[in-house]
Amino acid sequence: MLFERAGPLTTIQDAGRFGYLGAGISASGPMDQRAYRRAGVWAGATGGGGLEFTQAGLDLVVAEGACDAGWDGGDFVLAVNDRLLDWPGSAHLQEGDRLSIRPGAHGNYGYLRFGGRIDVPEALGSQSTSTRARLGGLEGRALRTGDVLTVSGEGKGRRPASVVPMEAGDVRFIWGIHADFFAGDLRVRFNGAPFRITRTLDRMGVRLQDESKVFEGASILSLVSEPVLPGDIQILGDGTPIVLMRDHQPTGGYPRIGTIIAADLDRFAQMRPGTPVVFAPVTVDHAHQLLRRAAP
Structure with a gap:
């Protein structure tokens, strides 16, 4: 080739x-x-x-x-x-x-x-x-x-795969280990507030525009660095949310309010700049059920 x-x-x-x-x-x-x-x-x-x-x-x-x-x-x-x-x-x-x-x-x-x-x-x-x-x-x-x-080498023969339509709806997440660091009223506003995909995105992360200013004035600036995962929603010191993706850094020193569930992370990765995003929390058990339902 x-x-x-x-x-x-x-x-x-x-x-x-x-x-x-x-x-x-x-x-x-x-x-x-x-x-x-x-x-x-x-x-x-x-x-x-x-x-x-x-x-x-x-x-x-x-x-x-x-x-x-x-x-x-x-x-x-x-x-x-x-x-x-x-x-x-x-x-x-x-x-x-x-x-x-x-x-x-x-x-x-x-x-x-x-x-x-x-x-x-x-x-x-x-x-x-x-x-x-x-x-x-x-x-x-x-x-x-x-x-x-x-x-x-040769393949095992072409065959059709299931055609999957473009999904819609809220991006589901589970609350992160630092969720309690944020005030209760802020967590309520985060659930359902409009965000937007910006042009600052790559395989490492996706920067979001906080259209409702949910994190404006958030006082948590940094923490001791800890391991991070794909889908983690990290809040920078200036209140900017960033979703970590497949080539994320190994550790992060900013609080992570939640993690996008595996069943929705592929869909999130395909959202182009300008796309509105609304987050909705689910339990870990529900996230596992959704993942099994989404396979392969």
Whole structure:
């Protein structure tokens, strides 16, 4: 695969790199895990590893050989040799085929997976790219124009994945370990107050606009640093809320009022700048039920 164009933050990701947070290395992995898995179903993927691309999309050419490919996540416009194909979907790519992906109506992240295995080495048991730690993927960096990737082996045959409609509604969370540090009336206002996704977002975190000024004048500035997780809603010293994502830092010294549940984190990751967000609390038991219901 020869990349004629790679949009910002196009990376190789697999399920993730787990067990190294104590060494300061987050798990990484796909921002939308379920879309990544569905793309693998479309492609008949036999191994981990695929391409995660952002709104700008990508262009590539099959420089040699042939392979099955599948795509899913967000909403994008995909063409092979200038012929538009369904999104999500799959195709058998022949030598010389050109695949182009452009932004569609919604979503930040899309996934392109292949029947065979992307031929890059694992780092600490994973192909996932962590640009912060310079690990995994291709030289630990985002892909760029001129890069060449080899896909080895064959897949197990393309097949359709369940088409999942764009979800709506409140983003559910569980109260965090620092929730009691905030006044009771503030917690009441946080539940149901309007926030908005800003343009300051990446694989590390998403900054929110506090439209109702829920945290204006909050007096909790910093704490002793503690381990953090994807989905943690961290309140900075100036009252700005930030949701930590897959490439989060290992520890944080600001209070975390809550954590977005795993069943909703994929959906949150796909919210484009300007999207309104309302948070709603659930219990841990309810969060587990929702996660089981959302699988795969």
